[in-house]
Amino acid sequence: MPVFLDTREPDFEIDFARLLGAKREDSPDVDDTVAAIIADVRARGDAAVLDLTRRFDRLDLTADRLAFTPAEIAEECARVPAAERAALETAAERIRAYHVRQMPENARWTDPDGATLGWRWTPVAAAGLYVPGGLASYPSSVLMNAIPAKVAGVERLCIAVPTPDGVVNPLVLLAARIAGVDEIYRMGGAQAIAALAYGTETVAPVDKITGPGNAFVAAAKRRVFGKVGIDMIAGPSEILVIADGDNDPEFIALDLLSQAEHDESAQAILLTPDADFGRAVAAEVERLLQVLERRAIAAASWRDFGAIVVTRDLAEAAALSDRVAPEHLELCVADPEALAARIRHAGAIFLGQWTPEAIGDYVGGPNHVLPTARSARFSSGLSVLDFLKRTTLAQMSPAALRAIGPAAEVLARSESLQAHGLSVTARLRKLNG
Amino acid sequence: MPVFLDTREPDFEIDFARLLGAKREDSPDVDDTVAAIIADVRARGDAAVLDLTRRFDRLDLTADRLAFTPAEIAEECARVPAAERAALETAAERIRAYHVRQMPENARWTDPDGATLGWRWTPVAAAGLYVPGGLASYPSSVLMNAIPAKVAGVERLCIAVPTPDGVVNPLVLLAARIAGVDEIYRMGGAQAIAALAYGTETVAPVDKITGPGNAFVAAAKRRVFGKVGIDMIAGPSEILVIADGDNDPEFIALDLLSQAEHDESAQAILLTPDADFGRAVAAEVERLLQVLERRAIAAASWRDFGAIVVTRDLAEAAALSDRVAPEHLELCVADPEALAARIRHAGAIFLGQWTPEAIGDYVGGPNHVLPTARSARFSSGLSVLDFLKRTTLAQMSPAALRAIGPAAEVLARSESLQAHGLSVTARLRKLNG
Numbered sequence: 001m002p003v004f005l006d007t008r009e010p011d012f013e014i015d016f017a018r019l020l021g022a023k024r025e026d027s028p029d030v031d032d033t034v035a036a037i038i039a040d041v042r043a044r045g046d047a048a049v050l051d052l053t054r055r056f057d058r059l060d061l062t063a064d065r066l067a068f069t070p071a072e073i074a075e076e077c078a079r080v081p082a083a084e085r086a087a088l089e090t091a092a093e094r095i096r097a098y099h100v101r102q103m104p105e106n107a108r109w110t111d112p113d114g115a116t117l118g119w120r121w122t123p124v125a126a127a128g129l130y131v132p133g134g135l136a137s138y139p140s141s142v143l144m145n146a147i148p149a150k151v152a153g154v155e156r157l158c159i160a161v162p163t164p165d166g167v168v169n170p171l172v173l174l175a176a177r178i179a180g181v182d183e184i185y186r187m188g189g190a191q192a193i194a195a196l197a198y199g200t201e202t203v204a205p206v207d208k209i210t211g212p213g214n215a216f217v218a219a220a221k222r223r224v225f226g227k228v229g230i231d232m233i234a235g236p237s238e239i240l241v242i243a244d245g246d247n248d249p250e251f252i253a254l255d256l257l258s259q260a261e262h263d264e265s266a267q268a269i270l271l272t273p274d275a276d277f278g279r280a281v282a283a284e285v286e287r288l289l290q291v292l293e294r295r296a297i298a299a300a301s302w303r304d305f306g307a308i309v310v311t312r313d314l315a316e317a318a319a320l321s322d323r324v325a326p327e328h329l330e331l332c333v334a335d336p337e338a339l340a341a342r343i344r345h346a347g348a349i350f351l352g353q354w355t356p357e358a359i360g361d362y363v364g365g366p367n368h369v370l371p372t373a374r375s376a377r378f379s380s381g382l383s384v385l386d387f388l389k390r391t392t393l394a395q396m397s398p399a400a401l402r403a404i405g406p407a408a409e410v411l412a413r414s415e416s417l418q419a420h421g422l423s424v425t426a427r428l429r430k431l432n433g
Numbered sequence: 434m435p436v437f438l439d440t441r442e443p444d445f446e447i448d449f450a451r452l453l454g455a456k457r458e459d460s461p462d463v464d465d466t467v468a469a470i471i472a473d474v475r476a477r478g479d480a481a482v483l484d485l486t487r488r489f490d491r492l493d494l495t496a497d498r499l500a501f502t503p504a505e506i507a508e509e510c511a512r513v514p515a516a517e518r519a520a521l522e523t524a525a526e527r528i529r530a531y532h533v534r535q536m537p538e539n540a541r542w543t544d545p546d547g548a549t550l551g552w553r554w555t556p557v558a559a560a561g562l563y564v565p566g567g568l569a570s571y572p573s574s575v576l577m578n579a580i581p582a583k584v585a586g587v588e589r590l591c592i593a594v595p596t597p598d599g600v601v602n603p604l605v606l607l608a609a610r611i612a613g614v615d616e617i618y619r620m621g622g623a624q625a626i627a628a629l630a631y632g633t634e635t636v637a638p639v640d641k642i643t644g645p646g647n648a649f650v651a652a653a654k655r656r657v658f659g660k661v662g663i664d665m666i667a668g669p670s671e672i673l674v675i676a677d678g679d680n681d682p683e684f685i686a687l688d689l690l691s692q693a694e695h696d697e698s699a700q701a702i703l704l705t706p707d708a709d710f711g712r713a714v715a716a717e718v719e720r721l722l723q724v725l726e727r728r729a730i731a732a733a734s735w736r737d738f739g740a741i742v743v744t745r746d747l748a749e750a751a752a753l754s755d756r757v758a759p760e761h762l763e764l765c766v767a768d769p770e771a772l773a774a775r776i777r778h779a780g781a782i783f784l785g786q787w788t789p790e791a792i793g794d795y796v797g798g799p800n801h802v803l804p805t806a807r808s809a810r811f812s813s814g815l816s817v818l819d820f821l822k823r824t825t826l827a828q829m830s831p832a833a834l835r836a837i838g839p840a841a842e843v844l845a846r847s848e849s850l851q852a853h854g855l856s857v858t859a860r861l862r863k864l865n866g
Binding site: 083084086087088090091094097098101102104107109111113115116117119122124125138139140171207208226228229233248250251254255257258260261262288292293294298336340343344345346347348349350351352353354355356357358359360361362363364365366367370371373375376377378379380381383385389390391392393394395396397398400401404405406407408410411412414415416417418419420421422423424426427430431 | 544850
């Protein structure tokens, strides 16, 4: 039974704090195993990757078969029915159109002191995208990771995807081809992350690794962070819906369950000022949990982490939402813009009753890789900025150095960094003498 | 003796690879100690912080004395001589003017399908800045971390600074006051990071922690990452200078030594197409190493990690520089703009002979917190973006949902996420029926 809370109840704060603090993830500690795998790949390269692929994926490869050939990719892609192909192309086009707008501007200006300042953005040269194998192998995630990289200008984009027993999802390969991925390797787990980060005889190293994965992949990403860049370590998915009474309870129940069906650790929360509506949604959820294909997963998530909270009004709902800082936030209210203006912490906001969160998972345009576990307080979803870096630029004219150099000399002296100061002093001496 | 290399020598590739791969940092493994300290602070709050402060900083505080009072801050600030005060204010003003320009734009548009899309930037609510105590307690770093946070709109900005034996650098407090820091705590090490991340009775938790620190601080930041955001884990400083023969060898020698004097693990490299100029700089470095105050440190850095590389031309120098991806890059050549256009990986570029790197450390305007250890391949210096996060926005009109909803249904089905699909189907049924 999900928690049915009311902010007017005396114990509300205790219950809500429990909901916020619920430990939803209990990752096994695989760090030692992962460290050994990484060391093995660094030491033995391809041979280690092939051994581990034999062991974990029951697949006997040789180094020249690590990468899919263009012919193999074409063959798999040909299996994809026309409807799926068209849907992937629609999604790709919309995701691309959104992310193109994220491209940041370079800047350059000269200030009143005569200093020319600015910055310049350049793409990461090579990026690797991890794609889980098996059931969690989502073609939509390929698009969401690969398209921002290509829009940013990444020249070499590789995918690592495990193919247990040799099985691959053709939609993953088609999504990769549509997104413009350059290389696709049959490898998974910590060994794939190690190969991407350090390189092997066959796999050239990359500069940045993104994409979801299991506990081994997550631990490996943490370990190679610094050697390469990584995206966030994603936790289980979450949705928070704020809805007034003027909604179809079935819509809202389905939106809640579309997170709950992801994972037993997912979390779905409804905040509503209308207690009757809250009860109607609860009833719809129970009805749907009898019939959904993934009802076992969804029911566990709803039972353990779901909640319906009756609030005094929408303003109170917005304030509670900010304490959750949800990954996905739906605002199913008459004036969603006004309510959005009250929200500060959320990965993505879906406005109005015609914007189910699932639209954002596939075809809305914004990225579906979003901050989980309250990290929307300090981080953002994936974007082109994850595949770009900024170089700052500064050029002093002689006049500028005369104007601001003396302040640098004073501060260098105060920090006991004599050579710093002298590098300015020597130049000022020449300029002034 | 620094390495004096020539790209035309047969062993150049081997020597350069050795230079690139040199392990410059040998951090002690303090992870277990740090884990215990964090657990202690989480369990005992203030009491743990006070115990650890007694132990490590030989300072006996009570909880009500953890924070500096406004009167204490004013008293310390009053000790700062006028020249230092004026220099800090000049620096702050220039850093603020640069970072204000980094503020990103919000966006909102409606696309041809009738989907209204966009994004919105909001500041992190509370940030903590770690400032090392003792000799490495740099007021310039306070400005470089605190000003972007305040420009971004962070409402609550705290500093943690250890005060061993009760001693604090008045310039640090003045820099904090100039930058608009809200709270300053007398605490350091892993216990300070734990207090900022998890909070204690006295210290409210923050959402993001930035700033440099020793091995304990770095390990603690890695551990609390996820609970809060962190900036990069900085390694030892680096400079790479590309200079033609038309430079004053003393300028270039001082620029190289201004990194070398930071740290025995710092690295300074000169690339020049003019072998005679390279030798002249080497001689200047040797001369300066006899007289500089920090000559022991600078000499060790130069001996172990310094290099002068004679290149065929400037283009080859630019290509080598990209392989280093230096934190700081000086282009002391006749046409620095043209050379900068050839560079892809660098934290900060200083153009022309009148722009010593030390200007950038203090008063140039761009941030001096920059990616080290070749991480300029995939990351950027500190900016206002480190204190902002982006929420994506999407609103479907009924027409938009009719146009793109079916593609979402197809993709949800292909990923076996039935509730995702139904959340769209139910709405389309209502719209179409």
